[in-house]
Structure formats: C-alpha cells, structure tokens
Amino acid sequence: MAEVLFKRLVLIGIGHIGSSIARALATVPGTVERLVICDASPAHLKRAEALGLGDEYVADPAEAVQGADGVILCTPVGSFAAIAEGIGPHLAKGCVLSDVGSTKQSVLRDVGPFVPEGVSFVPAHPMAGLEFSGPDSGVAELFKGRWCLLTPPEGAAPEAVQKVEALWQALGARTVEMTAAHHDRVVAIVSHLPHLIAFTICGTADDLADETREEVLEFAAGGFRDFTRIAASDPVMWRDIFINNKDALLEMFARFSEDAQTMARAVRWGDTAYIEDKINRSRKIRKSLIDIKQA
Amino acid sequence: MAEVLFKRLVLIGIGHIGSSIARALATVPGTVERLVICDASPAHLKRAEALGLGDEYVADPAEAVQGADGVILCTPVGSFAAIAEGIGPHLAKGCVLSDVGSTKQSVLRDVGPFVPEGVSFVPAHPMAGLEFSGPDSGVAELFKGRWCLLTPPEGAAPEAVQKVEALWQALGARTVEMTAAHHDRVVAIVSHLPHLIAFTICGTADDLADETREEVLEFAAGGFRDFTRIAASDPVMWRDIFINNKDALLEMFARFSEDAQTMARAVRWGDTAYIEDKINRSRKIRKSLIDIKQA
Numbered sequence: 001m002a003e004v005l006f007k008r009l010v011l012i013g014i015g016h017i018g019s020s021i022a023r024a025l026a027t028v029p030g031t032v033e034r035l036v037i038c039d040a041s042p043a044h045l046k047r048a049e050a051l052g053l054g055d056e057y058v059a060d061p062a063e064a065v066q067g068a069d070g071v072i073l074c075t076p077v078g079s080f081a082a083i084a085e086g087i088g089p090h091l092a093k094g095c096v097l098s099d100v101g102s103t104k105q106s107v108l109r110d111v112g113p114f115v116p117e118g119v120s121f122v123p124a125h126p127m128a129g130l131e132f133s134g135p136d137s138g139v140a141e142l143f144k145g146r147w148c149l150l151t152p153p154e155g156a157a158p159e160a161v162q163k164v165e166a167l168w169q170a171l172g173a174r175t176v177e178m179t180a181a182h183h184d185r186v187v188a189i190v191s192h193l194p195h196l197i198a199f200t201i202c203g204t205a206d207d208l209a210d211e212t213r214e215e216v217l218e219f220a221a222g223g224f225r226d227f228t229r230i231a232a233s234d235p236v237m238w239r240d241i242f243i244n245n246k247d248a249l250l251e252m253f254a255r256f257s258e259d260a261q262t263m264a265r266a267v268r269w270g271d272t273a274y275i276e277d278k279i280n281r282s283r284k285i286r287k288s289l290i291d292i293k294q295a
Numbered sequence: 296m297a298e299v300l301f302k303r304l305v306l307i308g309i310g311h312i313g314s315s316i317a318r319a320l321a322t323v324p325g326t327v328e329r330l331v332i333c334d335a336s337p338a339h340l341k342r343a344e345a346l347g348l349g350d351e352y353v354a355d356p357a358e359a360v361q362g363a364d365g366v367i368l369c370t371p372v373g374s375f376a377a378i379a380e381g382i383g384p385h386l387a388k389g390c391v392l393s394d395v396g397s398t399k400q401s402v403l404r405d406v407g408p409f410v411p412e413g414v415s416f417v418p419a420h421p422m423a424g425l426e427f428s429g430p431d432s433g434v435a436e437l438f439k440g441r442w443c444l445l446t447p448p449e450g451a452a453p454e455a456v457q458k459v460e461a462l463w464q465a466l467g468a469r470t471v472e473m474t475a476a477h478h479d480r481v482v483a484i485v486s487h488l489p490h491l492i493a494f495t496i497c498g499t500a501d502d503l504a505d506e507t508r509e510e511v512l513e514f515a516a517g518g519f520r521d522f523t524r525i526a527a528s529d530p531v532m533w534r535d536i537f538i539n540n541k542d543a544l545l546e547m548f549a550r551f552s553e554d555a556q557t558m559a560r561a562v563r564w565g566d567t568a569y570i571e572d573k574i575n576r577s578r579k580i581r582k583s584l585i586d587i588k589q590a
Contacts, residue, residue, distance in 0.1 A: 004326075038454050043433060105501045111443065127514055133583075136521045138481070146515050147512070147513070150340050150513040153320070156368055164408050181520065182507075183351035186506060186507060186510045186511065186514055187514075188490065189499070189503065189507070189511055189519070190511050190514055190518065191519065192518075192520025193496065193518075193519045193536070194496065194519050194521070194522055195518050196555070196558060196562075197492055197496070197555065198577065199558070199573050199574050199577045200551060200554045200558050201488065201489065201551055202491070202576060202577035202580045202581070203554055203573050203576050204484070204547070204551045204582065205484050205485075206576055206580055207550070207554075207581075208484065210478060212477075212484070213480060214499065215481045216481065216484055216485050217580070217584055218442070218587065219422055219481055219482075219485055220485050220584055221523050223486045223487075223488075223489025223490050224484070224485040224486065224489050225584065226386070226489070226521045226522075226525055227489055227521075228577070228580055228581040228584055229416075229581070230429065230518050230521055231574075231576070231577035231578070231580070231581055232577065232578050232581035232582075233578075234569070234574075235570075235571045235574035235575050235578070238321070238570075239567050239570045239571050239574065242562045242570055243562065243565055243567065243570075244564065245404070246565075247564055249562060250559060250562060250563055251300045252499070253497050253555070253559050255376075255502070255503075256495060256496055256499045257464065257552075257555070257556070257559075259495045259496075259498055259499045259502075260491070260492065260552070261552070263494065263495050264473070264491075264545060264548050264552075267491075267537045267538065267541055267544060267545060268541065268545060270538055270541075272534050272538065273518050275530075275533075275534045275537055275538075276530045276531070277492050277532050278494050278495070278498050278556050279526075279529075279530035279533055279534065280530050281497060281498050281501050282494045282497035282498065282523070282526035282527065283526070283528075283530070284385050284501075284527060285497045285500065285501055285512070285523055286426075286497070286523040286524070288512050288526075289512055289515055289520065289523055290577060292512060
C-alpha cells in the first residue's frame, strides 16, 4: 500500500482531466482512502458511477466537500468563482483545496477570496490532456512523465504544497513551483496561442468557397491535419482559458502577429535570407525539444 | 513483373522525395527498367550509390537525361528553371518530363519554356513528405494512400499524363488532375500557410526572454510541440515554396490574419459566443477529416 495522502478526496468535475485523475488513482491504491466524485451534470455523474470511477457520487458540491481533507476543481476555469463561493463555507479546517485549471492568475483572483481560514489553497496545472471530453475519455497514464506546474500563493502552508506535489508525483507527473504570473506567460506561448491559431485557421479554411473547402478536407496535408488535432478541443474549456488568460495571450498574440506580418512581407518582397533564417531557427527549436525528449 | 512504364527513368535530386521514389520503385520491380540517379551534390550521389538506390549515378543532368523516356525533377522548386534550361536540349523525343514540386504555376512558368517539341511536360505533386532531408531519409511507403495532384498544361498528350498517373499509382498514391492555379490555392491553405505559421511561432518563442524560452522548451505542451514538428522542415525547400506560391500564400495569410485579429478582439472584449462558435466550427472540420479518414 502507498502512503495515504488524502482520507477523503473530492473531484469536482468528472470530465477528461477529472476522470483521468480517478483512473490514475486506481493504479496507486491507498493513496486516497475515499474518492468522492461530484459533477453538475446528472448524466456525467451517472456515467462515472457506471464506470466505477470513485467510491461516492454526489451532485451538490457543498455536500460533497463535507469532511474532505482534499478537494480538486476539475471544471472549466470560468466556473471556479461560483463553485468556490458555494463550497467555501463547507470546507473543513485543514482541507487542501486545489484545481487543474490552465490559467493561474484568474484562479487566484476567482477562488482566493472564498478560501476560509485554516484551508490551504494550492493551485496546480497538469500539462496534459487529449482533445476528448467527458467521463469516458479519461486515461490512467495521462500524467505519466508530464509536468504539473504548482502556483501556491505567497504564504501557502508548505505541508499543503507538499501534499499536492506528492499526489501528482503518485500519478506519475513531475512537479515544479512558479508564480501564477510567470505560469500564465509560459502557457500562453506553449499552449494557448497555438490553440487560438489552430481554431482560427480551421475557420479560415471553412470560409473558403465551397469547392475549395471540400478539397481542403480531401487533401489535408501534414500541416493542416496537425493543426486540426489541437483544434478539436472542448469549446467551453478553451473559451474560459482564453478569457481568463487574456493579458498574457494577447501579448503573445501581438508578438506572433508582428512576426507573421514580417514573414509575409519577406515572402512578398522575396527576402530569401530572412525566410531561411527563420526556418533554420525553427529547426533548432525542434532539435532542442528532441534533445530534452519533449518531442 | 509489373507493366514497364519507363525504360530509362531519371530522378534529378535524391533528397527525401527522390529517395522515397527510388525506394518505392524497388518494391514494384519492372515498373522502371533502368533507374538513373542524378544529384548536384557529390556527397548525395555517393550516398545514393552506397545505398543502392538506382542502377546508374550521374552528376550532370544534361548527361543523365540522354536517351531517357522519363525524367522527374525532385529538387527544390527554385532550382527548376536552371535545370530545365540545362536539360531541355538533351531530352529525347517522346520523353515525359515531370516533377514533384509543391507549387505548380511557378513550375509551368519556369520549366515550360524549355520543354522542346515532342517532349511532354506533366507536373505532379505528391502530397507526402516527412520533416527529414537527404538520400537516407527516403521511405518506401511514403506515398501509400496519399494524393498525388497532377496539373498537366492544356494540350498535354493524354498518354503522357496516363503514364505519370500510372507511375504514382504503382507507388501507392491516389491521383487527381486539376489546374495549376487551383492546385496552388488548395496547397496554400492546407500546407503552405500552416508551415508559415509554424516557422513564425517558433521564432516568436525563441525571441522571448531567455528565462521563458528555456521553459517554453521544457514545458512544451501539445500545441507548441505539434507546431514544431512541421517547423522542422528543409529551409531551402520551404523558402522556394513560399517565394513560388507567393500570391496564393499571401491571400490565404491575409484571410487568416483578419480572422486571427477578430478572434483576438473577441478575447479582449470577452465575446464568448464568438469564441465558442469558432471552436465549434474547428471541431466540425476535425470530425469531417476523421470521417474521410485523413486524420
């Protein structure tokens, strides 16, 4: 048996990430004594029960968190404020509250005010996830070897931070701490901007004259196909991410936009040296990624 | 033994595509009686010989094409005009000249004037290729199930077109004919624009403050990692593609740019309905791709 990290852990939201946590926990029995699953959707909750993802299934978050020593918010970040307000008064002393949201300054802003005395708030962001949704889409191995970024607010209890780190390490992830502001800039460039671009280019293709659009689908080559994979993600989750990481995302987009316009200008005027230099830099980045085994 | 399509076929350029054709031909013996390999790089030519990719290895294109009934240009499209000028006077009557370039109006413009009486020019574009270069990078299965787009100029001899189609089908590809102008628009959106974007975002990331850049590499998530794969392509090949499909690429880039700016504006002003709608359309495109088995 593994070390018991939580006696009663509540997952609020049993979508792709929530159900992946549940499945991963099943591979390390004993880490959590009792897993409580909570979801606003009766269909999701019923399905989670049919799949046997937890030990208890509760619709109401305020009821679910009673007596829990661990709670993880696994819903889209746009829902965090309302959920935090609802569960805040019901959190037990000593409870560790965490989340899996992709934006961290917004989480501090939305959840922070509702965290009562004696409860530790330790935001976390597992950098993993496929383009699927719902309780059926969870994958036990999802977090293996992936990073989980922790952004504990100043003054967070070290033992609470340690518990959240230990949980993610038990699920196979590597953990690292950083500030929420720094986190938001990093994910804006590695994840949020690429998604914004992928969603956009799919729409651009979809707007082409009917004839060309069908051919876009028929002849979808390497480039476009790779873009559509990441463009197939959950609309509500990504809408919330964009809105809640607006500042960092818009800054990265502005930088990208300037660079793309400069590249377009080089194409128009035949500046071959500029184009080659940019492509060579891309290859170097790719090589660095392979070297550190992220690719 | 398969039907003999060419008695003496010359591949000019033995990089990723050329060496993939050579390897694919080895799996359908008899389709080509004698395969001649020609490359301006002595190192590539020597390596091709060491790998046994052909039956004959010739450095000079004008010499290589003597007596050939088939010639395929497999070098970057920027080199086509000079090569065509050099080999034109040496092409035998009845020879079929083709290529594998990713831009087709430029190929008609650059090669067309040098095609002598009695020689048929049938441009082709196999929609396949990995991010690797050189004679070692060829893959025999590269064209299996992929599209090869043919853009024969008006008045091309039907039997010459048929021969090129039959060759690509022998290598496992599906073939379709279209005009060069139409081809260039389709590939601009499915391939050239995604590559321009991928090269750009890698540069944008590389320009970030050193601290963040290292983290970009370390935490590269799904989005960015997928972009770097296609950004690792050959600089000279892609420089030539951009320059030679300038008009279609810049038009698609302008459309994308407007759409991306509109998305950024929706993020800034919190227009959630717009964002969700765009993401939903992306999912539909992805679903269509899966339905037609391109993804």
